[in-house]
Amino acid sequence: MIRILAIGDVMGKPGRKALAKLLPLARKKFEPDIVLCNGENAAGGFGLTKKIYHQFLDTFAIDCITMGNHWHDKPEIHSFLADSERMVVPANMMNVGELRLAYRVLKTAKDQQFAVINLIGKAFMHPDNRDFFEPVDQILAQLPSNCRIRIVDFHGEATSEKQAIGQYLSGRVSLCYGTHSHVPTADERILNQFTGFVTDVGMTGPYDSVIGIRTDAAIRRMRTGERRQFEPATGQIWLCFVVATVDPATGQCVHIERHRWELDTLKDQIEDKDSESDT
Template identity: 70%
Template sequence: MTIKVLAIGDVIGKPGRRCLSKLLPLARERFQPDIVICNGENAAGGFGLTKKIYNQFVDNFGIDCITMGNHWHDKPEIHSFAPQAERLVLPANMMNVDRLDAAFRVLKSKSGHSFAVINLIGRAFMHPDNRDFFTPVEAILKQLPDQCKIRIVDFHGEATSEKQGIGHFLKGRASLVYGTHSHVPTADERIMGGFTGYTTDLGMTGPYDSVIGIRTEAALQRMQTGEKRRFEPATHDLWLCFILAEIDPATGRCVGIQRHRWEYEQMKDQITGSDEDE
């Protein structure tokens, strides 16, 4: 028996939430995952997370754990609800996260197996005050119960070298390590050392007719002139990007990992129910 983990890349604003609401039920039906995790740091208008959206992810979509990243604090209300949000994880080494217990969760899968989710953030090309990520992950691993063999790490970073580095660092000690933040899915899923499932970036869930999820015109304007026009999520060409990993709950070893990219327009005829905006 293995435990199936479905990990979803950065959800971008309302378009990403709509794509998630329509295609996740189909993914559940097809793969029967025991655990579903998504990165939610861009879920509210492309920047941050609100309590309403957190509740939507957990209560309506059945997401088991939500990881974050450099935009975790962009919506001020998160400071009031995050301490009570049992399925929300913040990046352990980010300059404005000072509680290690906010950076990991030990939860139960629907089949009753314990699993841990850890969130880290990169330093290269990110905030210069982000701290070393090796020290906190070591400290977190020491706090995890011995019986919790399924250990999942979302490394939210810009540099592929850091993402691959943390994969090798956690090889044999984590069941699954994947990158987020780049918003582009990488084609390097593999099992490191015969134990740790790995991919450099899941890609995003949202509009790919864009510049990493943002309306193309505004992004190009900033690149060409430096003018900081308001960034808003694009709306077209929605993709759901995710990996499916199979993990042995007795040992924590990943025994299989698959990459998936579902385009909404190609999949929508398989969806039951209405097609109204979420």
């Protein structure tokens, strides 16, 4: 069996701190073969830098970074996206022109092939985002037939779209999980006795906030419309993730569970208590 550990949107420095402190504990407990995270908010809440991309790969040993509507917020990403073997951007987003940027076929340490696919929603998202059903069909048709472990991060606002794509792909992918809402949902289950699913994994970052942003700034913008630069909040840091167990021969998910780990609660178990781990 292959175990997949999938982490939702990593929010700025607090999110990276959660990875630094808690991911080693999660690795010890679950011994995952594949670790994924969504990196669209990893750099100050907006986008991803080359430095953080490499930190995710080299320090945190993330196997593949999925993205979302904020993928292009840091202009430098255009200089390394095409060569990034371990990052995917949403296939149907209005400014993603090439399907090949939206999926990767990689191998685990046990030499098992797996595919990671990134899609984005349309409802309450950029109005020019395109249909997501047809691109995912095209991608699945392009995957090697012996690559049975197939994972989809669907980055969307509407729970209805997330559930629709889960049902649409049930029986055809191993794991389909939602990101973007920055709030975990408690509906993890196996669809069609095959596909592990959760509507949203939840943010990894500061929950004493409004979806990761400082509460005072978020309320100020809602009340006045003032558009000052948002900053990530700092308090109540959680690591949110799902762990799915998949049969590599068939791609069938046989178990999925959801976790919400709070940094403060687990402090005593963290071995590297003092280091900030260059987060």
